[in-house]
Amino acid sequence: MRFDVLTLFPEMVEGPLRHSMIGRGIEAGRLELGVHDIRTHGLGRHRTVDDAPFGGGSGMVMRVDVLDPAIAAVRRPDSHVVLFEPSGARFDQRMAERFATLPHLVLICGHYEGIDARVREHLVDETVSIGDYVLTGGEYAALVVVDATARLLPGVLGNATSAMDESFSSGTLEYPHYTRPREYRGWPVPDVLLSGNHGKVEKWRREQSLLRTAAIRPDLARKGD
Ligand code: ADE
Numbered sequence: 001m002r003f004d005v006l007t008l009f010p011e012m013v014e015g016p017l018r019h020s021m022i023g024r025g026i027e028a029g030r031l032e033l034g035v036h037d038i039r040t041h042g043l044g045r046h047r048t049v050d051d052a053p054f055g056g057g058s059g060m061v062m063r064v065d066v067l068d069p070a071i072a073a074v075r076r077p078d079s080h081v082v083l084f085e086p087s088g089a090r091f092d093q094r095m096a097e098r099f100a101t102l103p104h105l106v107l108i109c110g111h112y113e114g115i116d117a118r119v120r121e122h123l124v125d126e127t128v129s130i131g132d133y134v135l136t137g138g139e140y141a142a143l144v145v146v147d148a149t150a151r152l153l154p155g156v157l158g159n160a161t162s163a164m165d166e167s168f169s170s171g172t173l174e175y176p177h178y179t180r181p182r183e184y185r186g187w188p189v190p191d192v193l194l195s196g197n198h199g200k201v202e203k204w205r206r207e208q209s210l211l212r213t214a215a216i217r218p219d220l221a222r223k224g225d
Contacts (some may be wrong), residue, residue, distance in 0.1 A: 001102065001153055002032040004074040005142045006067075007109040008049065010035045012139040022147055025156035033146070034074065038062075041063060041070040050112050059113025067108065067119050074106055081106040081124045082145070083115065084138030088127030091145060093168035095128070099145070100152040109138030171220060172213040175205035 005013050014035045015022065025031050042049045043066060050060040071081060080102045087094070099105055102188065108115075120127055130141045151157055167174040178189040192204045213221045 001021050001100070001150070002034070002104045003038060003107065003146050003150070004034040004104070004224060005107045005109065005146070006036050006038050006070050006074070007137075007139055007142065008038050008111050009109075009137070009139055013109075016143055017146055021045040021156060021158075022150050024062055025150055025153065028155065030153055030155045036070065036074060038066065038070045041066050041073070049193075053113065057113070061113055062110060062115040062119075064116040064118040064123075067115065071106065071108065071123055076104055079104045079106050080126075081108070083108045083110065083120055083124040083127045084129070084145075085110055085115070085120070086129050086132075086134045090132075091128050091130045091141070091148075093148070096099040096145070096152060097169075099149040105145075105149070106154045107138075107142045109142050111137040157164040164176045166225045168220075170209075173217060173220070175208040175212070 007013055017035075018026070022031075026033055039047045039049055043063070049066045050062050053059070055060045060069055075081065081098075082105060084107065092210070118189075128141070128145065130144045135141065178193055182189050182194065190204070192200050195201070210221070
């Protein structure tokens with residue numbers, strides 16, 4: 001799978017994704033990542049990318065005649081083009097799973113007050129938000145979406161089952177994990193995990209998962225009814 005990210009701040013996106021599991025996935029050829037500076041399509045000597053809003057108001061708006069060629073430079077016949085906006089559809093594990101089936105994702109990071117609405121109307125397949133809060137731009141959203149999607153691709157995570165067991169894939173939060181030491185500052189590891197009884201361990205983990213979901217995310221618990 002290939003990701004192309006269009007941004008005014010390429011360093012914000014490049015750096016973090018070259019590390020850890022996703023960085024290794026790129027090096028191993030499990031995914032490809034391109035990060036592109038929208039300003040290379042800016043207008044005139046100053047490479048202008050934004051302008052004042054028609055109708056007045058504060059802030060600047062990113063121009064459609066800049067984003068159009070920026071998108072055209074990376075778009076392929078099989079591309080899925082996503083624009084990040086606080087007003088987009090909420091990103092979740094299910095959306096990550098859908099994205100992970102696609103051959104090519106183009107991710108556009110908005111900035112300033114917003115993006116000319118004609119980009120959303122004519123040039124993108126969907127708009128996505130990573131949560132109900134307003135960020136200064138779409139770069140953090142792009143990092144979240146690339147990370148959550150890329151880790152689902154074959155061979156990106158070392159242990160193939162770890163992507164399946166965890167929170168959200170099953171509609172419940174993940175059970176708690178423990179490792180050595182067995183006791184630390186008087187805080188013991190639950191006995192059942194040391195019992196060697198796999199049936200009991202499985203049952204305990206399922207219970208813990210349901211208890212945590214009910215306590216922390218009752219909205220998820222209701223969805224699973
Ligand atoms: N741009 C600004 N806020 C955002 C959000 N919550 N999600 C995606 N893109 C954004």
